Amino acid sequence: MFSKSCKYAMRAVLFLALNSSPKKKLGVNQIAEELDVPKHFLAKILQQLSRNLLISSTKGPSGGFFLSEENLNTSLRKVVETIDGPEVFNSCILGLPVCSFENPCPLHFKAIEYRNGLLEVIEGNSIKELAIRVKEKKLTI
Amino acid sequence: MFSKSCKYAMRAVLFLALNSSPKKKLGVNQIAEELDVPKHFLAKILQQLSRNLLISSTKGPSGGFFLSEENLNTSLRKVVETIDGPEVFNSCILGLPVCSFENPCPLHFKAIEYRNGLLEVIEGNSIKELAIRVKEKKLTI
DNA sequence: AGAATAAAAGACCTTTTTATCTTTTAATGC
């Protein structure tokens, strides 16, 4: 479903939502260590998210990554689509160039049904809301 | 979700189910052309399926690939797992090393639901049954 | 201003996936 980069991105964003604020920025090192992902690789991904204004960052001493209030109010879907492209939730699960309601592949309707399930979670909730859920239900990221 | 190889494999198997028989074998060329996939690459995949007894083949004149009655009565899931490995339906959608009922990631339950829906289709039906459905409902492969 | 810090950017490198081409092996029909 998602590329490794995308998985790292989602986890990092949730981690930032839970552990950072404009007053408490986190460096790549800390994030990479906590999530146990390759640090330089994660840096690239965070840069990309930052460039696309999905996360915030400042350079220099006591700089780092964090989520602004605006960042917290966007959806994880944007994060996913920034990293894996907008087609992730749109392309045929069998790779057919055309696969639609009128012209479905054998897995079309089931695939749609459950993609929508995922979208419910990552689009129906803001990052902030998701983070709260992670905290309350002690979910793993 | 599935690798390209796996998508080609699924489509090829369904194509064989619909268009081949022990008396009517198909060459890679025909299959590749019909499905519009790279022929040499498909050949590799078919070899792999054949080695694992999920499809049948014979060499020489009037040889080719086909599905035996036994092949028709297995599930597409086996095809998928032969190509993409048994972990496709088992690994965490966020890539976490442990992600379970007791220790779920934020997408765990929706992801499970998603997978189970797909499994319903590719495991709950034999390849033969799926092929019938493809024919009756004029689905695209 | 200068030192220190941390992200941004760029250049590489490695591995995996996808794809192609050639040679070998097995089966068929003459």
Next chain:
DNA sequence: GCATTAAAAGATAAAAAGGTCTTTTATTCT
């Protein structure tokens, strides 16, 4: 037996994904 056909196997190549390292730029603090 020989020519032909088609899969099996092997070698290689191209592209994409994943990962590392170095240099540059911006910021802060003294």
